[in-house]
Amino acid sequence: MGAILEYLNKRKEKWLKINIKIQMSDIEAAELRNNAEDKFSIARWVPDAAKKAGQLSLASHVCKFSHPEAKASPVISTCGFKNDGYLRSGNVKYELDAFGNAAAVDVFDFLTAILDDGRPVIEHLESDTEEIRRELGFPKEEYEKLRTDFLAIKKDNQEIKSDQRIKQVYFPVGDNYHLLSVMTPPGILRVLQARVNEIREEAILARDKNNEQYGKEFAEIYDFTVIAFGGTKPQNISVLNLRNNGKAYLLSSCPPTVSKRDLIRPKQDFFSNTLSIKNFRDDFTHLHALFECDRNNLEIRNKIKKTLQVIVDKVMVNVNKLRGIEAGWTAADIHAKLPVAQKVWLDDINVDRREKSREWLDEVSVSFARWIINTYELILRNHSIKLGDGEMAFMRTQVESSLLQDEGFWG
Secondary structure, three states: OOOOHHHHHHHHHHHHHHHOOOOOHHHHHHHHHHHHHHHOOHHHHHHHHHHHHHHEEEEEEHHHHHHOOOOOEEEOOOOOOOOOOOOOOOHHHOOOOOEEEHHHHHHHHHHOOOOOOOOEEHHHHHHHOOHHHHHOOOOHHHHHHHHHHHHHOOOOOOOOOOOOEEEEEEEEOOOOOEEEEOOOOOHHHHHHHHHHHOOOOOOHHHHHOOOOOOOOOOOOOOOOOOEOOOOOHOOOOOOOHHHHOOOOOOOOOOOOOOOOOOOOOOOOOOHHHHOHHHHHHHHHHHHHHHOOOOOOOOOHHHHHHHHHHHHHHHHHHHHHHHHOOOOOOOHHHHOOOOHHHHHHHOOHHHHHHHHHHHHHHHHHHHHHHHHHHHHHHHHHHHHOOOOOOHHHHHHHHHHHHEEEEEEEEOO
C-alpha cells in the first residue's frame, strides 16, 4: 500500500467513525461505507482536492494573526541558518502554514503528508518525482493538470501588497524609512509551544516521586501567558492555528525588575551622597529624647553614647559595603570630586595608606561629626536643641574612637 493510499484510508476511517451512528441499520451503514470507498479513493479525492488548492495560500508568515480580515500577499521566508545568536526564521526549523478558505484545510494536510522517503507530498510535486507519479497513478496529461492545480497553493508571482489592518513599523534606513508590515510566523509559534510543553513535562516528572525521572534537574519558565487567535473559529486564521486550537504561548518580554540600590557610590561626599536620612530618623528621634531628659546623670550620658554608637555603626555598614566593591573604584572620573581623605577611607586600594597614615582620619572625623549634628537638626527641625562646639568635640572624639577600633581599618 502506497503512502498516499494509506493516508486516504486513515481519513476514510475517521470520516466513518464520525458519520456511522449506533441507530443506523446494517444496510444504511453498508451504503455509507460504499460511499466512503468512492469518496476517499485516489481517483476521486485527489482531483477534488487539487481544485481546492488554489483557495489556500502557503506561507511562513500569516497576516490574519494581526487581523482575521487582513488580506496581504503570502510570505514564504527563505532565510538561511546563521549561528549569530538571533531568534529569526532561518535559525529555527519549522513547518509552513496555510490560510484561506477554511473548507480546504484537508488539502494542506494532504500536501504536507510524508511519503516513504521522509519528504512531504508538496516537495515531490515541486520536484516532479517518479515516486509521486507512481503513488498517484494518473495518466501523464491528467497528472500534469493535478500537479499545476496543487502547486497553486504557492503563489510566488503575485504583486506584493500589505494591508492597513496589519501592524506597521517605520524602520529608519539612511535618511529615509522602510515601512515594515509585522506578521506572525505560526510555525515558530508551534515550535515554541512544543518546547515549552516539553520543559513543563520534564518539570512534572522530576517532581513525581513515582517516576524514574524524580529528583533530576529541571527548568522552569515563569511569567508566560497564552494568547488566542480566531476565537471560536481558529480555522479562519490558518491551518496551524487550527492544529494549535487557536492558542499560542507568549514569553515575557518585560524588562527585568531592578530593585532600588541600597548603596550609592559617592561622587562628591560620602555623607550627603550615600547615606539616606530616612534610615536614621528613629535613631536621631531617640537621641533627641535623651537630650531633652531632665536628668543629666551618668545613666543618661551612657545612653546618649550608646545611641550615637548605633548611628556610627549604621554608617560603618555602608562604609564596609563600599570597601567590598572592587578595589580602585574611586579612580573613575565620576568620583574625581570626592575628597582624597574619603577615598583613602572608603576604597580598599588605599588600605596600606589607611593603616600607615592618619592624615585622612582628622578630616573624616570632622566631616562625620558635622554630619551627625546637621542630620539631627534636619530631622528635628524647630524642635532640635542647639548644639555647640562642646557637643561637636564630643561627637568627633567618639567618631574617631570608633574609626580607630574599626576592624576594617586597623585589621
